[in-house]
Amino acid sequence: MKDLNDGGVLVVGCGRMGGALLDGWIAQGLQPASLWIEDPHPGDRLLALAAQGAHVNAPRPARPAVVLLAVKPQMMAEVLAGLAALPADVPVLSVAAGVSLQQYGAALGDRPIIRAMPNTPALVGRGITAIIGNDHAGPGHLALATRMFSAVGEVVALEAEAQIDAVTAISGSGPAYLFLFAEALEQAARALGLPEALARQLARGTVGGAAAMMVASGRDAAELRREVTSPAGTTAAALAVLMRPDGLPDLIAQAAEAARDRSVALGQ
Numbered sequence: 001m002k003d004l005n006d007g008g009v010l011v012v013g014c015g016r017m018g019g020a021l022l023d024g025w026i027a028q029g030l031q032p033a034s035l036w037i038e039d040p041h042p043g044d045r046l047l048a049l050a051a052q053g054a055h056v057n058a059p060r061p062a063r064p065a066v067v068l069l070a071v072k073p074q075m076m077a078e079v080l081a082g083l084a085a086l087p088a089d090v091p092v093l094s095v096a097a098g099v100s101l102q103q104y105g106a107a108l109g110d111r112p113i114i115r116a117m118p119n120t121p122a123l124v125g126r127g128i129t130a131i132i133g134n135d136h137a138g139p140g141h142l143a144l145a146t147r148m149f150s151a152v153g154e155v156v157a158l159e160a161e162a163q164i165d166a167v168t169a170i171s172g173s174g175p176a177y178l179f180l181f182a183e184a185l186e187q188a189a190r191a192l193g194l195p196e197a198l199a200r201q202l203a204r205g206t207v208g209g210a211a212a213m214m215v216a217s218g219r220d221a222a223e224l225r226r227e228v229t230s231p232a233g234t235t236a237a238a239l240a241v242l243m244r245p246d247g248l249p250d251l252i253a254q255a256a257e258a259a260r261d262r263s264v265a266l267g268q
């Protein structure tokens with residue numbers, strides 16, 4: 001974090017994703033006083049950061065070490081128009097879905113630009129972020145982005161920008177699919193007659209425990225699933241429903257395709 005603390009980080013948009021990244025970076029040693037944060041309606045998180053020295057909606061530093069764009073894709077054109085005067089060697093990182101490197105280049109000129117697709121588990125240091133840079137992003141810029149996102153989880157470098165719409169559908173949006181699964185499991189527990197608090201405890205404990213076990217063991221999800229499934233037992237009865245032709249795998253595939261298509265559309 002030393003170069004970021006020395007040069008400063010300009011963050012444009014500090015909602016759910018920008019906020020999760022900032023919390024993760026601060027936990028890793030980024031100083032609030034090195035942050036310039038722009039957001040039209042600063043909430044409690046930003047007010048607390050301002051009290052610790054962060055510059056909230058304040059005049060920008062002339063040459064920050066890096067700029068993070070974390071506004072919605074629909075706001076991006078307006079935000080980019082306000083950044084055209086940024087010195088040409090300042091790298092820009094954007095986490096926005098859909099917006100292409102070509103679109104950033106058209107608005108910001110020839111400069112290092114890196115698209116990143118993180119996810120909200122970054123908040124607890126368990127994010128996974130895919131990155132891809134434009135032709136002006138050299139190894140040093142990619143190394144900087146890798147260091148920043150490594151501070152909040154895993155980082156993968158993409159081979160081609162075209163992959164990022166699919167990545168968005170899988171890991172960017174993916175936490176929501178798992179949270180929906182936890183909600184559904186809790187509802188199912190209640191429908192089976194379990195009290196509300198117990199339903200919640202069982203659903204959260206099971207989803208969290210199974211995910212932690214998969215990661216800690218490094219084993220295939222399919223193998224772990226088979227180990228729970230006793231022949232002619234209860235799990236087999238449930239999986240016969242979930243794995244029918246129009247069951248969960250098919251639904252997830254359809255959902256991911258819809259997310260991928262939406263990512264493509266957001267860039268147009």
Ligand SMILES: NC(=O)C1=CN([C@@H]2O[C@H](COP(=O)(O)OP(=O)(O)OC[C@H]3O[C@@H](n4cnc5c(N)ncnc54)[C@H](OP(=O)(O)O)[C@@H]3O)[C@@H](O)[C@H]2O)C=CC1
Pocket residue numbers: 012013014015016017018038039040041070071072073075078079095096097117118119120172173
């Ligand atoms: N949420 C997620 O899990 C992920 C999100 N992303 C990407 O992150 C980006 C942000 O998403 P998310 O955090 O969910 O959205 P949020 O709406 O939570 O955050 C966006 C923030 O930007 C603020 N904002 C709006 N206009 C401006 C402006 N002109 N200048 C500065 N700030 C502005 C918004 O303020 P206000 O609400 O007051 O308008 C809001 O606080 C999106 O592009 C999304 O594609 C990427 C990966 C995962």
Ligand SMILES: O=C(O)[C@@H]1CCC=N1
Pocket residue numbers: 097168172173
């Ligand atoms: O829903 C969205 O558009 C953003 C991108 C990935 C996760 N959230």
